[in-house]
Amino acid sequence: MTLASPPQTKPLSDEELRKMNAYWRAANYLTVGQIYLLDNPLLKEPLKIEHIKPRLLGHWGTTPGLNFLYVHLNRIIKKDDLNMIYIAGPGHGGPGIVANTYLEGTYSEYYPNVSQDEEGMKRLFKQFSFPSGIGSHCTPEVPGSIHEGGELGYSLSHAYGAAFDNPDLIVACVVGDGEAETGALATSWHSNKFLNPVHDGAVLPILHLNGYKIANPTVLARMSREELQSLFVGYGYKPYYVEGSDPEAMHQLMGATLDTIIREIKDIQEEARNHGFRKRPQWPMIIMKSPKGWTGPEEVDGKKTEDFWRSHQVPFGELASKPEHLKLLEDWMKSYKPEELFDEHGKLKPELAELAPKGQRRMSDNPHANGGILLRDLKMPDFQNYAVDVPESGKVVAEATKVMGNFLRDVLKLNQESRNFRIVGPDETKSNRLDAVFEVTNRTWVADTVPEDENLSVDGRVMEILSENTCQGWLEGYLLTGRHGFFSCYEAFIHIVDSMFNQHAKWLDTSRDIPWRRPIASLNYLLTSHVWRQDHNGFSHQDPGFIDIVVNKKAGVIRVYLPPDANCLLSVTDHCLRSRDYVNVIIAGKQPALQYLGMDAAIKHCTKGIGIWEWASNDQGSEPDVVMACAGDIPTLETLAAVDILRQNFPDLKVRVVNVVDLMVLQPPSEHPHGLSDKDFDSIFTTDKPIIFAFHGYPWLIHRLTYRRTNHNNLHVRGYKEEGTTTTPFDMVVRNDLDRFNLADDVIDRVPKLGYKAAYVKQMLHDKLIEHKHYIAKYGEDMPEIRDWKWPY
Template identity: 70%
Template structure:
């Protein structure tokens, strides 16, 4: 195990660094406990203590220790560095340090650098109307909120891709290190190009405990830990102990060595053309949990145990003797040596922090919207599929999108601010054309039969949805653009990561100093209706339900019915800011419905009547559809109805923007009640064929006048390895069931429709027999084409119809 033991700090500098660390620790304890008396100008009383004590102390002193040493390294080497706090509740540390460096007061002038500002700083922490206990969006310098563990290292690597001068110091908690995403993230170093990317310096913080248990990496043999880290491709340096003077010296020397290693690796790649995959340095810091806090309380050890994880002195009001312990703890940092009479950090200590944008709290990389540049996007109309008449041609929607994304990639290669992320599915999702202009980034060994691997690719693929999501989030949060393509069923793997990012967007949108970032864009191909060959495990469209739970100001969901609509939607998504855009599209050959001109109008409206598929006049029934396969089945059902019941008045309504179904008071894209009724009527049956679970449509429309007449067909958790059409049959979404639905909902068809209904039932029996015998769908299904009566453009809707935003 490699421990470096040489002298780096002068006695004067060591003394100042230790004082700065004590100041950060003092501010951290003050945030957890103090309601008043921020500088202990008088003896502590119960009135000075917050009525509710919330927060986490255990990880904080170690993170304060790391931060002050990173400040020294930034100044010494003029580093462009940001700090990612991985441990779950590192809020006191990052708030304290951004306050000490001056960034916090610049952004929040009411939290001034004096006694009054200190009192406000302490009071706001974990207090109603204040700030959370995590490294939350409200904290300058943060791109990672440590509430959910496991993603720090993924975010750190995402931040340094295409950022050659950036170093991300990523503190990995030893509890966090037990999560699957973090354990996988160690392998991100195989995707880092030292010539064109920046560097990540992981600092594994071994303080031994989680909330109530020891941590695995702190309890395995040192040799085993060393072998694990080296096996993952790192050169670990170790800093261990608890005596402040020795630890400061060891950390300073080790950090200098790590920075020297990084600079040497980058020099070899950038100046000498060395393409051999390097072993990057990392630091393992082993320090006591709750370091410098109370050692024993009520006869029980606190420091260096799990009991220091949260609030070591949890109830001074019920245990008055704890008040004295708290005061002794606070005074152990000797605040009178750290702050002047006004309450400001003494100048000789404040000078240890970097200046301007070199401060980690002020670095523009941690406020990525400040650096964001528009993508160069070609005119999507140039990629149009020629549609002479609805349904007259077929195309694979995702393949057509791939051609467009190929040129987006090509046009932005010089800017190096656009990447495609996905778990080994970019080809499977039919974005093949992208590989005409780029490769997958890969810095490990290559062999003769490999395809599309290079050290400088623009496609990032690793068979871990967590890593792809985390990389993309880090990439976006530092001011770039990208998209995540994934099988629909397996996007659920990152449900909670999406959840955290959506919350981040919601909060940062309310912070005027945070600049909007590029939207998080998902392309979900290989969707539920096109996973008939992989079985039930691959069939789940429920991600939409999860997305819709988030704030309306953040989420957008699009289900384009064909390639031209898909191109129009993606042009919008790539240009948008500060949203989560979910786009679901097919990848197999399918009928194309709209010309590009029609598609642009339809997607701009987000919803509309397809006049060419409808009959004139007030409808007897509304056939609504959302999604490519539901649209196909709806139109096939309409063709059957028009052939066999020619007097039936049918209106076809197609939905691209799912949020249009909500009332305008609930979502910016929502339709007014007047516009909704103009589409769906106030009293006619609506047969709604939907891509996902039926109840989502009911949830979005339950307040509408005609909700009682809306009958939704969608995925109802039926599936297996089968034919494409049989997937719809299993879930009653097929054309034959839709026809029967119409007959059942219209009393006037009781006589005329009886024979047709019987015919549909017979078709379903024949279908089952045929596929079981032949292994493919009926010829009439495989070869079906729409026979249009007209090719008129969609009718304009009554009422105000805003463009997509």
């Protein structure tokens, strides 16, 4: 590996240095103003307490470094006509990013009320962390942002996701040294093993060492240069150091470093694009070490503040009770010499404004940071061509996700040329029966290979790394910059990205109310290897709770689908890949299973999201005695098998079978746009008959979704209740009382007309459960009558 030598040149002329330093001062001034000021934005009169916000919120410590980098990236964009976006990993850098978008004019273009004058500056200051204003992070309201950073750890994976298949884009990603302590960030450094300079863009990681977190030193900042060098060379990077506190020296060093790095990036790309990919390049990165709270107060009340953790948030408060603090703030803001930066009307002086790039070369107006502008529809095959032939319900066996894999294979094939669709997952594509995709593509891999490797290619469209966090971050960055994708994962371990999903859902929800944000492709999850077919891996792999996490989010954003068979899965997948601005969660098993609906029936069923299965019901022309409802492939199987038991033993019992594909139809329409009206819900579930509901997940979720419905008191839900182990497939449902025998028993207990004659049937059901336990203990597999059961009617 080549080690970087610090550039020795001074690329900035005295005039350029003066202007860039002034621009940096302007950004710092606007940052402080947003944190503190309610009025008097240009300090035209002595600062008074009525000019100060009553609640001081925000973070100062990281922003001077972010502002410093921003002005230097602007310089190199103009110098080399670069296409670049900026990701601020330190989430608390929001006021600095807003300040820079304001300085280059974009903010006022998107929000004309925040004009580039004194009144506009006043509004800019007031709105920050203020009721009915904007948040303190790089929220969706901030032009140029695809990464809020409120939760740390995802900046670098977002950056790489944005760079994949974006050959002309450079993503400048600032990684805070606090953020660098997270596991998600530590893993994402390995994303360079997946970046192909032939057709991908470049990521420029900038590790910003300012020494401290909220109240503690950061680990990386206390490592020696030799240790850091070894660490990042080991990751495969070529680190350049920019270190110091003297502004003039730092400006020259950063200017020379960026000149060198951009040349190296271009050389890497030119070599690969002219001669083909030969070996993984050693991409450059920057390690920038600067004081926390740089240019702020050195001390407050006799305690060290600059270059210490005390500058992390608001460096000082109590301005009403401590007049010396008010004077300190005024002196601090005046140290930036605002009269040299803004004219008497508050507009940035022209000689400084000209430093910013123009139009969409501004990082705050780059279309890649508003990916919906660039989004193009996928070319889609007709999903009906992949249908499983189902001449009779409940008799044909197929593997749902394997059928889905054939469909995804051809989605990849049709979009190979446009390079706008990728599949991500933690080393589970083949395990999840999606391996048909390898007929048209391979796994992305630019690290070393050996002859025995299979399905690895520098041009692969399937991205696998054993880090759900990195997969999620890649996909989010890819979607937010205008492409499409699909995430396949074991159900139990999608929980690893609970918090990341949460942040993305919040981003989508907020974006929907921002007129200039364009809709992006939906985030699509396939959760398979699910709770009811993790009998072999045991308790640790048995958890359907991601559904509960998802349903907590706003109804306008989330969708949850539980297709019962392969044709329904095809219909749902096609719908999800065409959708925009949603998080779609699809849960489907990968094992051979009974198929229930032909394609025409599946399309109708999935379009409605719920339906009475007439072929499985016998209540036509009369009222049902009981409603047997189900959501999920295994609950559907067990429900049908229970119906079979009931019909054999109680021929006069009227049973209605209801299957739910779209979980959100259970909510009222006031709570979710897919919700059934009360009239339709009552028509399907009745107003007074017992409902036995077999559900894929935790049973209380169904109660939560339906508690307002007329017949909720008669609703009895069976689902997963944390009873699991390594056992047989059927024993898993038995342990959770979701099996056919317990479901049939539930019906007997709730249909009074069955009376005393049901006693013998109940005894038979209990005997079957005992027989089951003895059989699996002796043979290690389920009874043939369970394994081989098919719908008999």
